[in-house]
Amino acid sequence: MVVGDVVTDVVAVHAGELAVGSDTDARITVTGGGSAANTAAWLANLGVDVTLVGVVGDDDAGAARLAELRTAGVRCAVRVVPGATTGSIVVLSGGGDRTMLADRGANALLRADDVGPVVTGAALVHVSGYTLFDPATRPAGIAALGAAAAAGATASVDAASAAPLRAVGGSAFLEWTRAAHVLFANVDEARALLGVPPPAPDPGARHLAATFGGEVVLKHGAAGAVWSDGADVIAVPAAPAEAVDPTGAGDAFAAGYLAARLAGARPAEALQAGAKHGARAVSRVGARP
Numbered sequence: 001m002v003v004g005d006v007v008t009d010v011v012a013v014h015a016g017e018l019a020v021g022s023d024t025d026a027r028i029t030v031t032g033g034g035s036a037a038n039t040a041a042w043l044a045n046l047g048v049d050v051t052l053v054g055v056v057g058d059d060d061a062g063a064a065r066l067a068e069l070r071t072a073g074v075r076c077a078v079r080v081v082p083g084a085t086t087g088s089i090v091v092l093s094g095g096g097d098r099t100m101l102a103d104r105g106a107n108a109l110l111r112a113d114d115v116g117p118v119v120t121g122a123a124l125v126h127v128s129g130y131t132l133f134d135p136a137t138r139p140a141g142i143a144a145l146g147a148a149a150a151a152g153a154t155a156s157v158d159a160a161s162a163a164p165l166r167a168v169g170g171s172a173f174l175e176w177t178r179a180a181h182v183l184f185a186n187v188d189e190a191r192a193l194l195g196v197p198p199p200a201p202d203p204g205a206r207h208l209a210a211t212f213g214g215e216v217v218l219k220h221g222a223a224g225a226v227w228s229d230g231a232d233v234i235a236v237p238a239a240p241a242e243a244v245d246p247t248g249a250g251d252a253f254a255a256g257y258l259a260a261r262l263a264g265a266r267p268a269e270a271l272q273a274g275a276k277h278g279a280r281a282v283s284r285v286g287a288r289p
Contacts, residue, residue: 001050001051001052001053001118001119001122001124001125001126001144001148002036002037002039002040002043002050002051002052002053002125002126002127002128003036003052003053003054003110003115003125003126003127003128003131003140003141003144004034004035004036004037004039004053004054004107004110004127004128004130004131004141005034005035005036005037005054005087005104005107005128005130005131006032006034006036006037006052006054006055006056006062006065006066006069006078006086006087006107007032007033007034007037007065007086007087007088007089007102007104007105007107008030008031008032008033008061008064008065008086008087008088008089009029009030009031009032009033009034009088009089009091009247009286009287010028010029010030010088010089010090010091011028011029011030011031011033011091011093011245011247011285011286011287012026012027012028012090012091012092012093013026013027013028013029013093013094013244013245013285014026014027014092014093014094015094016094017094018092018094027285029285029286031285031286031287031288032064032065032068032069032286032287032288033089033091033247033248033286033287033288034054034065034087034089034107034128035128035129035130035158035160035248035250035251036052036053036054036126036127036128036130036131037052037054037065037069037074038248038251038252038287038288039126039128039158039251039252039254039255040052040069040074041068041069041072041074041288041289042251042252042254042255042256042277042281042288042289043074043255043258043259044072044073044074045072045073045255045289046255046256046259046277047259048255048258048259048262049075050073050074050075051074051075051076051077051118051122052069052074052075052076052077052078053077053078053110053114053115053118053144054076054078054079054107054110054114055078055079055080055081055084055106055107055109055110055114056078056079056080056081056084056086056087056106057080057081057083057084057085057086057105057106058080058081058082058083058084059084059085059086061085061086061088062080062086062106065086066078066080068288072288072289077114077117077118079109079110079114081106081109084105084106084109085103085105085106086105086106087102087103087104087105087106087107088102088103088105089101089102089103091247093245093246093247093285097246098245098246098247104130104134107130107134107137108134108136108137109136109137110131110136110137110140111137111139111140112139112140112142112143114140115140115143115144115147116143116147119144119147119148119151119153120151122148122151122153123153123154123262124148124153124154124155124156124258124262125144125145125147125148125153125154125155125156126155126156126157126158126254126258127141127144127145127155127156127157127158127177127180128141128157128158128160129157129158129159129160129161129164129165129173130160130161130164131144132157132168132173132176132177133160133161133164133165133167133168138176141157141176142176142179145157145177145179145180146179148179149179149180149181154181154182154261155179155180155181155182156180156181156182156183156184156254156258157177157180157182157183157184158183158184158185158250158251158254159173159183159184159185159186159189159190159192159193160189161189162186162188162189162191162192162198163192165189165192165193166192169195170192170193170194170195171195173193174193174211174212177212178213180212180214181214181215182214182215182216182217182258183208183209183212183214183215183216183217184216184217184219184250184253184254184257185208185216185217185218185219186218186219186220186221186250187202187203187218187219187220190202190203190205190208190218191203193208193211193212194207194208194211202220204218204228205217205218205226205227205228205233206228206230206231206233208228209228209229209230210230213230214229215227215228215229215267216228216229217253217254217257217271217274219250219253219278220238221238222238222243223237223238224236224237224238224275225238225253225271225274225275226271227267227268227270227271234267234268234271235271236268236271236272236275237275238275238278238279239272239275239276239278239279240279241278241279241280241282241283242283243282243283244282244283244284244285245282245284245285245286246281246282247281247285247286247287248281248286248287248288249278249281249282250278251281251287252274252277252278252280252281252287252289253274253275253277253278253281254274255274255277256270256273256274256275256276256277256278257270257271257273257274258270259273260272260273260274277289
């Protein structure tokens with residue numbers, strides 16, 4: 001079960017620097033997005049029986065996003081809200097990095113009671129950090145993690161984005177996710193969680209795991225990824241890839257890792273699976289498989 005946002009991505013892949021205040025040539029693609037929806041789509045692509053919990057509006061975009069997900073093999077426990085607008089994001093992608101302009105739309109209407117009926121029987125519940133950043137949807141994210149832990153399921157959370165993490169405070173985020181067993185973060189997100197300024201050295205997976213109180217998967221992009229439970233540390237290199245668009249790479253990595261762990265893989269094998277599918281994501285435009 002995956003909990004969080006469903007959006008329309010408008011991805012503009014441009015070469016070189018943006019000409020601020022003028023024109024920049026770009027390749028523009030409109031496609032399905034949203035961290036939770038992306039993770040669910042990648043999990044389905046990897047053969048995992050997955051249900052997505054979220055909210056869309058009763059507009060053409062919402063209908064299109066749900067149709068895409070169902071075609072991809074995702075079971076959708078997604079509430080459709082009359083009069084609401086499905087969320088959308090403009091992604092400015094320079095190949096190696098991306099900047100996003102986000103309108104959460106109907107995603108801001110997610111409620112705790114959207115989550116409860118779906119948790120029963122889940123082996124894993126994965127929550128996107130975007131759900132926790134918004135005070136309106138935070139109860140749903142906390143409820144999902146708590147219900148998973150109470151049911152004996154693995155609960156995982158993705159730290160999602162450094163700027164919102166700094167806005168809400170890393171210590172608060174870690175408190176909201178204390179029921180989770182696995183945390184995904186990149187280096188900037190790890191610094192935000194630990195209250196470390198961006199230019200500071202890499203905080204380290206062991207340090208973050210000890211603070212979090214569970215397993216941490218720390219993503220280093222082209223430099224690979226590291227797992228730690230606060231005691232042991234395992235590192236793997238990135239899988240080779242020609243970087244076209246990094247949108248959704250973290251979601252693909254999380255799905256690859258989680259699918260492997262659900263199949264019984266140990267951390268090193270799961271990290272390699274995450275790296276493999278993260279590489280698949282960056283080699284194409286858009287966030288879905």
